[in-house]
Amino acid sequence: MGHKMTDVREIQKVMISPSTRFFTETVEVGRISPLSFFEAGASQYKDKRFYWQNADKTLTLVGIGHAYTLATAKAGSRFKDISEQWKQLCSILIKEEKDIDPVLFGGFSFDEKNRKESEWEGFPSGYFVVPSFQLKIEEGKTMVSINMITDCKEAAEDFERLREERDKLIHIAQVEEFDFANDNKVVATTERGKKQYLDAVENVTASIRKGKADKVVIARALELQFERDFNNVKALHAITNEQQESYHFGLQRGGSLFFGATPERLIEIKDGKAYSACVAGSIRRGKSAQEDRELGEELLGDRKNREEHQHVVSMISNVFNKYCSEVLIPKTPKLMKIRDIQHLYTPVQGTLGQENDIFSFVEALHPTPALGGVPTNVALEIIRHEEGMDRGYYAAPIGWIDASGNGEFAVAIRSALLDGDRAYLYAGGGIVADSVPELEYDETWVKFRPVLRALGGKLNG
Numbered sequence: 001m002g003h004k005m006t007d008v009r010e011i012q013k014v015m016i017s018p019s020t021r022f023f024t025e026t027v028e029v030g031r032i033s034p035l036s037f038f039e040a041g042a043s044q045y046k047d048k049r050f051y052w053q054n055a056d057k058t059l060t061l062v063g064i065g066h067a068y069t070l071a072t073a074k075a076g077s078r079f080k081d082i083s084e085q086w087k088q089l090c091s092i093l094i095k096e097e098k099d100i101d102p103v104l105f106g107g108f109s110f111d112e113k114n115r116k117e118s119e120w121e122g123f124p125s126g127y128f129v130v131p132s133f134q135l136k137i138e139e140g141k142t143m144v145s146i147n148m149i150t151d152c153k154e155a156a157e158d159f160e161r162l163r164e165e166r167d168k169l170i171h172i173a174q175v176e177e178f179d180f181a182n183d184n185k186v187v188a189t190t191e192r193g194k195k196q197y198l199d200a201v202e203n204v205t206a207s208i209r210k211g212k213a214d215k216v217v218i219a220r221a222l223e224l225q226f227e228r229d230f231n232n233v234k235a236l237h238a239i240t241n242e243q244q245e246s247y248h249f250g251l252q253r254g255g256s257l258f259f260g261a262t263p264e265r266l267i268e269i270k271d272g273k274a275y276s277a278c279v280a281g282s283i284r285r286g287k288s289a290q291e292d293r294e295l296g297e298e299l300l301g302d303r304k305n306r307e308e309h310q311h312v313v314s315m316i317s318n319v320f321n322k323y324c325s326e327v328l329i330p331k332t333p334k335l336m337k338i339r340d341i342q343h344l345y346t347p348v349q350g351t352l353g354q355e356n357d358i359f360s361f362v363e364a365l366h367p368t369p370a371l372g373g374v375p376t377n378v379a380l381e382i383i384r385h386e387e388g389m390d391r392g393y394y395a396a397p398i399g400w401i402d403a404s405g406n407g408e409f410a411v412a413i414r415s416a417l418l419d420g421d422r423a424y425l426y427a428g429g430g431i432v433a434d435s436v437p438e439l440e441y442d443e444t445w446v447k448f449r450p451v452l453r454a455l456g457g458k459l460n461g
């Protein structure tokens with residue numbers, strides 16, 4: 001595997017001169033298939049695209065090209081750093097009434113203190129883009145915006161060129177007959193460090209019994225080798241067909257696509273309200289409706305799973321009680337049933353205090369005990385030591401914010417990094433005192449399923 005170094009030319013610092021402006025212009029158009037729009041940018045903007053659809057399917061975003069990229073490597077302040085850079089860009093935004101807000105889309109790595117030589121080398125600890133062409137589908141409206149950040153005197157001519165380019169992209173997306181069916185094949189499947197994973201779960205349960213921590217999430221990876229390069233839009237198409245109940249996301253960077261279908265919201269900010277979700281505790285789906293119901297009942301009553309879940313509820317409640325008023329949290333979890341798995345689920349909501357932008361929530365929440373553990377810092381130390389891998393953007397926040405401060409971040413699980421003819425899939429689970437290594441191992445297979453199936457891999461376990 002060829003390691004890619006972070007391309008410093010792409011990582012611009014915000015060097016905004018007094019004459020720099022952020023121009024945006026929106027047109028409303030007829031229906032466009034978001035994946036066709038994504039694909040319309042394939043030849044010219046191959047590695048500069050993103051895709052997002054929320055779990056409710058009320059919002060779709062596609063980005064093509066980079067009007068600007070923000071990256072951060074600031075140890076200890078990466079969330080603030082991105083937040084401040086975005087605020088600075090928004091302060092020079094020029095938009096009219098008819099224009100919708102530009103968005104900033106991107107993600108963070110799971111653990112900025114655990115960068116190992118791996119497939120994640122080209123990914124900074126925070127990476128965000130303002131797309132040159134932004135498709136937003138919301139409330140039945142399809143809107144395409146052009147974003148341009150420039151201090152160039154010929155801005156008007158440049159903008160005119162972008163309008164022509166936009167019309168071309170829309171035209172291709174509306175008329176071209178794309179075939180998104182997967183025609184590639186998996187030629188090899190490799191479980192990375194199976195023994196290390198089983199040992200890790202064993203060691204972690206022992207540490208927990210000794211009182212070193214209460215919960216630690218341990219993950220592992222699966223590598224797929226394909227016959228040839230896997231087309232990015234085909235991967236996205238497959239994942240959107242797989243998991244109707246999940247967020248669908250894809251972020252391209254340096255020739256790779258990080259993508260997946262996650263059921264887990266980290267934080268949504270909408271019109272002065274904040275929403276989060278506790279998703280932890282798992283059981284498989286039943287083969288019949290009755291077995292499915294029985295498994296669901298078993299999960300709701302299972303002490304080990306309720307413990308995994310409760311740690312997440314306590315932590316997210318604390319953050320919400322600190323940052324919000326009118327916090328609403330049901331006393332007992334419900335079931336979240338998705339295609340391959342059932343989870344314990346507790347929604348959380350609150351009314352936003354004055355100062356808090358979405359990045360302060362991301363900072364306070366990440367990682368929740370659904371992906372890190374309790375206490376957080378002890379769990380992170382154990383993960384660094386026991387997992388022996390770089391999670392990269394897996395299990396980390398991915399999402400968007402707009403110029404008004406609305407936005408949403410999901411937790412990027414059920415995900416994979418697709419790099420040419422290879423894919424790296426990740427899955428883990430919450431380990432508590434009475435976790436059993438073989439059962440946790442089986443649970444990770446269930447969690448690999450969505451991406452594995454989407455990529456045409458063999459389902460195991």
Ligand SMILES: C=C(O[C@@H]1C=C(C(=O)O)C=C[C@H]1O)C(=O)O
Nearest residue numbers: 279281282370413427428429430
């Ligand atoms: C760690 C993952 O999922 C998390 C762990 C869960 C569990 O252990 O029960 C359930 C949902 C997620 O919070 C994953 O999908 O990789």
Ligand SMILES: [Mg+2]
Nearest residue numbers: 281282429430
């Ligand atoms: Mg579990």
